[in-house]
Amino acid sequence: MYKILIVDDEKIERNGIRFLLKKLNLEFEIAEAVNGVDALEKLEKEDFDILLTDVKMPFMDGIELIDHVVKEKKKLRTVIFSGCNEFDYAKKAIRLGVIDYILKPVDPNEFKNTLNKVVNELEEAKASDELKNKSMEFLYEHALYMLLNGTDVTKLRQEYSGLSLDLGKFRNMLLLEFNHDFFGRRGVDFKENENLKSIGILQYLNLNQQQEILFLGDEMNILRKANEIVKIIKDDYDADCYIAISSDIGDLSEVADKMEELEVLMENKFYHPEIHVFYPNMEGETPGIIQFDDDTFMKQMKQDIKMKDVEALREHFQRFCEKYRHKTEYSQIYIKFLFSNLMKDIYGSIDETDEAELNKDIEKLYMATDFQVLTELVEEAIRRLETCFAGKTQTAHREVELVKQYIYRNYGSELGIDMLADMVHLAPSYLSTVFKKETGQNLSKFIKAYRMEQAKDMLENSMTKIVDISVACGYPNVSYFCSSFREFFGVSPQKFRESGGQADA
Numbered sequence: 001m002y003k004i005l006i007v008d009d010e011k012i013e014r015n016g017i018r019f020l021l022k023k024l025n026l027e028f029e030i031a032e033a034v035n036g037v038d039a040l041e042k043l044e045k046e047d048f049d050i051l052l053t054d055v056k057m058p059f060m061d062g063i064e065l066i067d068h069v070v071k072e073k074k075k076l077r078t079v080i081f082s083g084c085n086e087f088d089y090a091k092k093a094i095r096l097g098v099i100d101y102i103l104k105p106v107d108p109n110e111f112k113n114t115l116n117k118v119v120n121e122l123e124e125a126k127a128s129d130e131l132k133n134k135s136m137e138f139l140y141e142h143a144l145y146m147l148l149n150g151t152d153v154t155k156l157r158q159e160y161s162g163l164s165l166d167l168g169k170f171r172n173m174l175l176l177e178f179n180h181d182f183f184g185r186r187g188v189d190f191k192e193n194e195n196l197k198s199i200g201i202l203q204y205l206n207l208n209q210q211q212e213i214l215f216l217g218d219e220m221n222i223l224r225k226a227n228e229i230v231k232i233i234k235d236d237y238d239a240d241c242y243i244a245i246s247s248d249i250g251d252l253s254e255v256a257d258k259m260e261e262l263e264v265l266m267e268n269k270f271y272h273p274e275i276h277v278f279y280p281n282m283e284g285e286t287p288g289i290i291q292f293d294d295d296t297f298m299k300q301m302k303q304d305i306k307m308k309d310v311e312a313l314r315e316h317f318q319r320f321c322e323k324y325r326h327k328t329e330y331s332q333i334y335i336k337f338l339f340s341n342l343m344k345d346i347y348g349s350i351d352e353t354d355e356a357e358l359n360k361d362i363e364k365l366y367m368a369t370d371f372q373v374l375t376e377l378v379e380e381a382i383r384r385l386e387t388c389f390a391g392k393t394q395t396a397h398r399e400v401e402l403v404k405q406y407i408y409r410n411y412g413s414e415l416g417i418d419m420l421a422d423m424v425h426l427a428p429s430y431l432s433t434v435f436k437k438e439t440g441q442n443l444s445k446f447i448k449a450y451r452m453e454q455a456k457d458m459l460e461n462s463m464t465k466i467v468d469i470s471v472a473c474g475y476p477n478v479s480y481f482c483s484s485f486r487e488f489f490g491v492s493p494q495k496f497r498e499s500g501g502q503a504d505a
Contacts, residue, residue: 002122003029003046007039007053007065013104017052017081020111026119036060040068048076050118055082066096077118081106144205148213150256169202172222173246173255174214174229175262177269179369181209182239195232199225213259226277242269245279270332271325273370294338297323301342305349309427310386317342317382321375336366339374346381350388389430399424400438403431404446411451412474417443451475452488459497466493 004021008014014032021028031048033039035057042048051069053062066078080093083104093101099121100114143160147153182188183206190196190204190212203215214229216222226243233241244265246258265278297320304313320342324335340362347358361377368374403420420443421431435443451473458469467478475481485493 001027001029002049002119003031004050004052005031005033005039005042005048007033007036007051007057007062009035009054009057013054016106020106020108021115023108024112024115026115036062036065036068039065043069043074043076047074049122050115051076051078053078053080055080055084063092063096066093066098070096077121079114079118140203141205144203144213144215144255147252147255148205148259153252169217170215170252170255171249172216173249173258173262174216174222174226175244175246175259175266176212176214176229176233177242177244177266178210178239180239182237182241183212184209185237188237193232193236195236196229199229199232213262223277223279226279230276241276242266243277244268245277247280267332269370271371273372298338298341302345304427305345305385307421307425307427308349308389308430310382310389311429312427313382313385317378321371325371335371336368336374339378340365343378343381346378346385350385397438399426399431400435403435403443404439407447407450411447411454412472415447415474447474448484448488452485455481455485455493456489456496459493466497469493 006014006017008017018030018032021030028050031042033042036053037059039051039053040060051066053065055062062080062082066080069076069078078096078098079100079102080098081102081104099118102110102114139160143156146156190201200216201214202217205213205215207213216225222245226245230241230243233239244262246262249255249258261280265280268275268278297316301313301316301320304310304316324330343362343365344358347361361381365374365377368377402424406420406423407415417428417432421428424431426434432443435441435446439446441449455469455473458464458472459466464472466482470476470478470481473481475484482493485491485496489496491499
C-alpha cells in the first residue's frame with residue numbers, strides 16, 4: 001500500500017482528488033495538507049510515496065514545497081495539478097523532477113494514466129531495491145564466509161572495495177546448533193522474529209540446516225542474551241537449541257580462530273546435553289577421576305565379559321564413562337569407535353547373536369548426538385548380557401560338578417574361590433551364585449562341611465593324630481582346626497574321639 005499526500009488550500013479540490021484516487025481501485029493510504037508549510041510538517045513526521053500538490057497556495061506554493069523535498073532528498077514521486085498554464089511553472093517542475101503537470105480541471109483519464117505511471121515507477125523501484133538489497137546481502141554473507149574460512153582481511157577489503165562492508169562492528173559470535181534439520185523447516189526466519197530483534201543481533205549467517213552463526217556488537221551481557229535466545233527459540237519454535245559463545249573479537253583477522261573456538265566449545269554438547277549454553281573457561285577438571293589408558297580399560301572389560309562378571313563390567317564401564325565425560329578433548333569419532341568395540345565384545349558373548357541387530361545398534365551408536373545416548377546403548381547391551389548369563393545358570397550343572405569333584409579330591413589343599421573360579425573359567429561372583437543355586441550352600445560353607453565330615457571319619461575310624469588329621473583336611477593350623485571342629489560339631493576333636501564318635505546333641 002502506497003501513501004499519498006494531497007496538498008491544496010481548497011477543500012473541494014482535495015476532495016475531488018481523493019474521489020479520483022478511490023475510483024482507481026488501487027490501495028492507497030491518503031493524507032491531506034492545506035498548504036506547503038502544513039505539508040512539510042507532515043513530511044517531517046512520516047514518509048510518503050506520492051506527493052500530489054497544487055501550485056498556488058498561501059504561505060508556501062507547490063514549487064517551493066517540491067524544492068524543499070528535493071533538497072532534503074526525500075524519495076517522493078511528485079505530480080502537480082494547477083489552474084495555471086504558465087511555462088515558467090512547468091519548466092521549474094521539470095527541473096525538480098516532477099512526473100507530470102496536470103491542468104485543472106483535472107481530466108479523470110489523464111489523472112488515471114499519470115497515477116498508473118507513478119505506481120509502475122514505484123513498483124519498478126521497489127523491485128530494483130529488493131534486488132540490490134539481496135545482492136548486497138549475498139555479497140555480505142559471502143564476505144563473512146570467507147572470513148570464517150580464514151581469508152586474509154586485507155585481501156577481502158580489496159576484493160570488496162566497492163562495497164561499504166561494515167565488518168568492524170562485530171564483537172562476539174554465537175554458534176547455534178540443533179539436533180535436527182531445524183533450518184529446513186518452513187517458516188523459520190530469525191530475521192523476522194520480533195522477539196529475537198530485541199536481542200541486538202547484527203548479522204545472521206546460516207551454515208547448514210542445523211547450524212547458524214549470529215554476530216553481535218555489544219559484548220556486555222552476552223551470556224544473558226544467549227540464554228534468552230535459547231528460551232525464545234523454545235517458546236516460538238518448540239525446538240531445543242545449543243549455543244557456543246566466542247571470546248571477544250578484537251580484530252577481523254580473529255574471526256576464523258573464533259569459529260574454531262566455537263566448534264570446540266560445541267563439542268561439550270555431546271558430553272553435556274543438559275547444558276544449552278557453552279562459553280570459554282566454563283569447564284574445569286573434575287577431581288577424583290582415576291585415569292587409565294584406553295587399552296587397560298578395554299582389556300579389563302573384555303576379561304569381565306569372559307569371566308561372566310557383570311558387576312565388575314558395570315563398575316569398569318562406569319569408570320570408563322567418567323573418564324570421557326570429563327575429558328572433552330577426545331573426538332566423538334574416537335569415543336564412538338571405543339564404544340562400538342565394547343559393544344561387539346558384549347554381543348560376542350550373547351548366545352544366538354543376531355548380526356543384523358548388532359549392526360543396527362552400532363549404527364545407532366555412531367548416529368548418537370550426545371554422550372548419554374552412547375552410555376544407554378552399551379548399558380542396554382550389558383543388561384542383555386546379564387540376562388543371557390542368568391539363563392546360563394540353569395545349565396551350570398557341569399561347572400558346579402567340576403568344582404565339587406575337585407573339592408572331593410583336593411580338600412586337603414588350599415581351596416580359594418578365586419582359584420576354583422579360574423579353573424572353570426568363571427568370575428568368582430558368578431561361580432558363587434551358580435554354586436549356591438545348584439547346591440543350596442555357599443561355596444565356602446560347602447568346603448568347610450566336606451572337610452569336617454572327612455575329619456570326623458578319620459577320628460572315628462583311625463588312630464591318626466589330630467594334628468595330622470588337621471593338615472590332611474586342609475588346616476595347617478591345628479588350633480584353628482580344633483576351633484572350627486568344635487564350632488561345627490559342638491565338641492572338640494579329642495572329646496569326639498574319646499566319646500566314640502558321639503557329638504553333642
